[in-house]
Structures are given as C-alpha cells and as structure tokens.
Amino acid sequence: MFRTFIVGILLGLAAAGAVLYYFPVVNQSRENSLIVVHPNQGNTESFHINVPMDRIMIGASAQPNPLPAGLEWPADEQFADTRAELFKIRNAKDAVVGVASRVAASHAESGDIVEWVLHLPARGSVFLNMQTEPSEAGYRIGELRRGTREFSVLQGHVTERWVADTSGFEDAPAGRIELITALVSAEFDDEGVNDE
C-alpha cells in the first residue's frame, strides 16, 4: 500500500505539472480581425467609438459635468490645455475589442499634439501620432509610431474622423469617431518589395 502511495505522489506531481503546462492560465477572448484588402493593393482595418456610450473619461479643465461623475481633474495650470480621453473601441461589426486613449494638448514649449493609443488585449497595442490640424475633407491623418506584439512588425497610417449620426433613432449615438488603419509589414517598402 505504501508503494501505491508513492506511485500516487509521482502521478500527482506529473498530473499537476501537465495541467499547468498544457492548460493556459490566461485565455483572452477574441473577435475576428476584420481586415479589408483593397483592389489597389492596400488593406485597412476599421475601428470606431460610439459617442457618448463608449466614452470612459474626459479629462479636461473646467468641465461643468465631469465624466465619469466624481472625476477630480487636476486644477494645476500646466494641465489647462490638456484633454485626455479614454474610450472603448469597436470593430467593424460593432463589437467591443479594446480600449483607447486620446490625448490632445497644446503647449508653447512642447508644441501641439494629438495622439492615440489603441490597446487590443488579444492582439497588442498601437501608438499613433496624428496631425494636429484636420484636412479640408474633415480627416485627421496620423502615423503608426510604435506597435506591440501583433503590430510590432507593422508600419503605416491611420485616419481619424467624426461621423455624426443621421439615423434619427431615439437610442442612437450622437455620432462616432472612426479610425481606419492602413498597416503593412515593415519588411516591405512602399513598392511592396522586400528590403532584405
């Protein structure tokens, strides 16, 4: 019987080790990546934010109704021209796939900025530098400054625009912020030729 007990200990060690090795402790929920390949060889992926439903925070000075209620934005003068926002972001099928931050700020020394960080837990994050002034067509164009994990090997551009809701439905959002990324592998140059 003692021998059986020893065999049980070894089996228990092996079984617990196998469970920890083969079964992932963390398994992020995933939505399909909805990347559209265009006839002109480019490919894009579209994300959007339904406003106001997906807005988590508006950090800005002198707000009569802070979001979320109870937010105490620092009254320090240096943050007077800083606006930091947090959102949930959705894919083209309107499913929430991540969170995002947008910082727009103006300062005499460091200049004006509009930046995004999109964080998609199952895929990675992107850091986007946008033009501070939108184009005449209403777009703001930006550049991928850095990507992590799935996005670490990509380079490209992104456009940001505000699309007002015209559906007229009572529970419809006021509009949406649309972000369209056009990212390709950094191993290929603009003509699609591998640098190496």
Next chain:
Amino acid sequence: MKYLISLFLGMVVGAAALAALLYFNPFTAQNSLSPLSVTDNELISLNYSAVAADALIFTNDGESQVAPYPAKVLQLWEPPIRKTVAMATVLADSRNQAVGIGIKFSSDSESTNILNGKALVDSVWHIYLPGRGSLFVEQSENYWSYLREIVVPAHWSSGDNWRGIWNGNITSGPGALGTARVVGGSGEFSGLNTEGVESFAAKAYSVEQGPVAISANLAIEIPRLELATTPDP
C-alpha cells in the same frame, strides 16, 4: 479499495508538493535592483500611487477584487476587455510635484506560466508631460514575487491583510535586461527610443480592497546626445 484511497491520497500529496515547490522555488525570486540603477544617463522618475482610489480613474470588469473608481466609471465588462484594467493618474516627479498625466492599460498575458514563476501582465503607458512631450511605454510585467510575498501572505493572515516593506521591479520585459521599451511621441522626446523600469514600494495590502499603501515609480532613461567627433586636422 484501500489501494485506491492510497493512490488518491498520494496524488493529492504530489499535487500539493508541486504547489509548494513552485511557491518556495528560490530561482523565481525577483531582483529588486533596477537594471537602470547603473546607468550614466539621465533618468526621468515618475511617481504615482498604485491605490485605485488615488487615481483619476481606475476601471476593470467591476467584479474584480479592486473596485472601480470613481464608482460610476464605465466598466470593462465585454469579453475581449474583461481581463483588462484601465487607469489614468497624475504623475509626480521625485519632489512630488505633478508633472504629467499617465494612462495605463494592463491585460492579463497569455504568456503567463506558473511553472516558470511568470504571472505576466502586458501593459502600455501613454504619458504626457506638459512642456516636455509625450511618451509611449510598452512592457511585460511579472507579478509573481508580488503575489508570493504580499498577496498570498495577506490571505494567510488572520486579519486578511499584509503590512511590511516590499520593494521590487515589476517590469520583466521585453528588453533583454528586463526593461520596458519606451518611444517618444512629441516635444523633446520626439524620435526617442529608450528603456524604462516600473517598480513598486508596498507597505500595506488588504484582501478585501487590494493595494492599500503602494507607491509606484516609472524610471525612464534619457540617453545623452552623442556628439560627433571630427579628426584633428
């Protein structure tokens, strides 16, 4: 029957032995010395409180141990973001003067491996320092030592809390020396590619509320400009 019971008890003891081996494994101890402590370059030191109620906002799925703050903040309950935490906080310098705003997104990492002592979290910082510029920090954090030396002892404590002094780096990558990757976005940091390390100094932890007194530091190395030398004519 008695052999079956003996086998079952043996398996329970075996599983418990593995758990003890992993918990007390000295090879998974975390180094509390920052890889940036020996650098000659300038370090930007950004401090914040890791206590949720000290942040501007802190939100998660709403069912986790640490409650979202403020209470009415939108919660991250949708499946793809349920294992994610979002926080916005004021960052202070080493003299405790507010110098910027930091936004941190953290998600449980699928690279977590208990056998190797890796309780990993993938996180990114979006930092804006008025007058200086913006930074993006990408890191993998390992909470194994934090769990082993603070969280588990707090659960074992009869008062369901932990008090003491614990200092440790939580950054474990992706840099080869366990450093975070930092890129500059604008201002004086524009074009910057450097490294950083985030560390915790914990004093109190409660099973009910999570961190009670934990201050955090994000150290970012600013490389000196290399002056081009010209040969002596």
